[in-house]
Amino acid sequence: MGVALGGHRLLCRGLPGLRHVALHSVALRLNDGGIAMLTDLVNGFEQFFTWQYLLLGLGGVVLGSLVGVLPGIGPLGAMAMLLGLTPQLGATGSLILFAGIYYGAAYGGSTTSILLNLPGESASVMTTVDGYQMTKRGRGGAALSIAAIGSFVAGTVAVVGLMFVAPALGRVAVQLGPPEYLALTVAGLVMLSVLTPGHMVKSVLMVVLGVAISLVGVDPLGSVPRFTFGSTELSGGISFVAVAMGMFGIAEVLDQMLDKWSTSRVKAPKLRELLPTRAEARRSVPAIARGTGIGFGLGLVPGPAAVISTFASYVIERRFSKHRNEFGKGAIEGVAGPESANNAAAGAAFIPLLVLGIPFAPVMAMMLSALLLNNIVPGPTFIQDQPGVFWTVIAAMYVANVLLLLLNLPLVGLFTRVLSVPPGILMSIVIGVCIVGVYSENNSMFDVGIMFVSGLLGLWFRRADINPAPLVLAVVLGPTLESSLRQSLGLAHGDLTYFLGRPVLVVLVSLVVLGLVARAVLRHRATSRPQLEIDETPSEQLTTSTTSKEG
Numbered sequence: 001m002g003v004a005l006g007g008h009r010l011l012c013r014g015l016p017g018l019r020h021v022a023l024h025s026v027a028l029r030l031n032d033g034g035i036a037m038l039t040d041l042v043n044g045f046e047q048f049f050t051w052q053y054l055l056l057g058l059g060g061v062v063l064g065s066l067v068g069v070l071p072g073i074g075p076l077g078a079m080a081m082l083l084g085l086t087p088q089l090g091a092t093g094s095l096i097l098f099a100g101i102y103y104g105a106a107y108g109g110s111t112t113s114i115l116l117n118l119p120g121e122s123a124s125v126m127t128t129v130d131g132y133q134m135t136k137r138g139r140g141g142a143a144l145s146i147a148a149i150g151s152f153v154a155g156t157v158a159v160v161g162l163m164f165v166a167p168a169l170g171r172v173a174v175q176l177g178p179p180e181y182l183a184l185t186v187a188g189l190v191m192l193s194v195l196t197p198g199h200m201v202k203s204v205l206m207v208v209l210g211v212a213i214s215l216v217g218v219d220p221l222g223s224v225p226r227f228t229f230g231s232t233e234l235s236g237g238i239s240f241v242a243v244a245m246g247m248f249g250i251a252e253v254l255d256q257m258l259d260k261w262s263t264s265r266v267k268a269p270k271l272r273e274l275l276p277t278r279a280e281a282r283r284s285v286p287a288i289a290r291g292t293g294i295g296f297g298l299g300l301v302p303g304p305a306a307v308i309s310t311f312a313s314y315v316i317e318r319r320f321s322k323h324r325n326e327f328g329k330g331a332i333e334g335v336a337g338p339e340s341a342n343n344a345a346a347g348a349a350f351i352p353l354l355v356l357g358i359p360f361a362p363v364m365a366m367m368l369s370a371l372l373l374n375n376i377v378p379g380p381t382f383i384q385d386q387p388g389v390f391w392t393v394i395a396a397m398y399v400a401n402v403l404l405l406l407l408n409l410p411l412v413g414l415f416t417r418v419l420s421v422p423p424g425i426l427m428s429i430v431i432g433v434c435i436v437g438v439y440s441e442n443n444s445m446f447d448v449g450i451m452f453v454s455g456l457l458g459l460w461f462r463r464a465d466i467n468p469a470p471l472v473l474a475v476v477l478g479p480t481l482e483s484s485l486r487q488s489l490g491l492a493h494g495d496l497t498y499f500l501g502r503p504v505l506v507v508l509v510s511l512v513v514l515g516l517v518a519r520a521v522l523r524h525r526a527t528s529r530p531q532l533e534i535d536e537t538p539s540e541q542l543t544t545s546t547t548s549k550e551g
Helices: 002-048 051-069 074-116 127-136 140-173 178-195 200-214 240-258 278-299 305-320 333-348 350-356 362-373 387-408 412-420 423-442 445-463 469-492 503-528 536-548
Strands: none
Touching: 002 051, 002 140, 002 387, 051 074, 051 387, 074 127, 074 140, 074 240, 074 333, 074 362, 074 387, 074 423, 127 140, 127 333, 140 278, 140 333, 140 350, 140 387, 178 200, 178 469, 178 503, 200 469, 240 362, 240 423, 240 445, 240 469, 278 305, 278 333, 305 333, 333 350, 350 362, 362 469, 423 445
């Protein structure tokens, strides 16, 4: 009895010590992980600071700012034009260039939105609502500064989140099997169809057409030609590069040829006019914080996250602001929130691409194609297999945010003058880059022909108010969808109850069903209510701009 009591007292006295040892070991593991991450980041900066990568990063942000200013082209069109050059740039160089274009377009789109009421990029539509009103009141410079600062803060926070979330999610994603990847792929395509503005039936048809295009070629398992009609050129499949460049590059050129190009001149604000007042800065801080959180969260969701996040941020800012009566008349929160959400969503969108290997947006599909053209398949082990690529791109994102902050405000006059470039010169350059890019992929004039056919088809889609973005994403995800489906059916052996025993799959299917139900409910409420939360004009601009560009 005494021995038992003594042992009990010893155990009780020892519990705090055991807890201390356990907590100490956990702290050591976390500390080691933090040191390892910091070391990887330093190595990434060392690899990035070479003249090749610095030039690609600078060229990407400048080009992105330009296409953000120019109405119609957008980051998706710019990436499509350069996609054929990615094998020469390498995986790291391609991601650095494309990430710079993506971030730059998010910055540049706000310039014409604020100064000219002309959204150069689809995610900048909501910025026009209050940004242009501030310009009419003589506060356009302050609006540009707040937009740039909010974009910088949100972009930096998103990169930090990418650093911490991506490795953790990668460790979890290793446990996923073919059924889960099948569900993720289907969820991405369905949610894109649900969230893309316009008729959902048209979006679903675009997904079906994209999957059908991805099936052209030789069956990877049976080595049997499919849908080739005896053509040897089609045996290798239809080039995604040709389809993407045609849908967004050539279609844009044809669209501009048929419409009159309106050149605009604007008086850029002077440097001293860029300083916001103390009240404007104080009101912008919480809006930037909320927009960053909204954008990062929605960036992890399939669909046009950058566009949706700006719309959601504007609605939330208007609902909770103490200056609700100023919205639509020049509220600084209406600029700070959406611009922050836009850039945070852009950074968060890299997480599902690099960790799961599944692009949730058309722009990410371009980046996936750039990796595949360099024989790199992203997935759960991407960070472990390609640490140099991952951490160098992370370093490039940090530098890109700084470059954009330093370049966009002093060069705002230069960027707005681009709008006066004669359309013949600009469109000739676009066509030349597209032809060189497509031909350089396989040295095939057949692919060039596919590009022009896709351009004509893309032009018809635009005129018919059909968004081609779901088609482009489906072409990229088609092979993943097919392989995951075949592997899942093989594992199930014809027993459909096999899928019910996988919790992740059930959750993903439930989310898809909820998305469809939510879409139906929102459409019903929109048709039953005569007035939306915000004015109809911005909402109509959102749908029109998104349909004509990124999606």
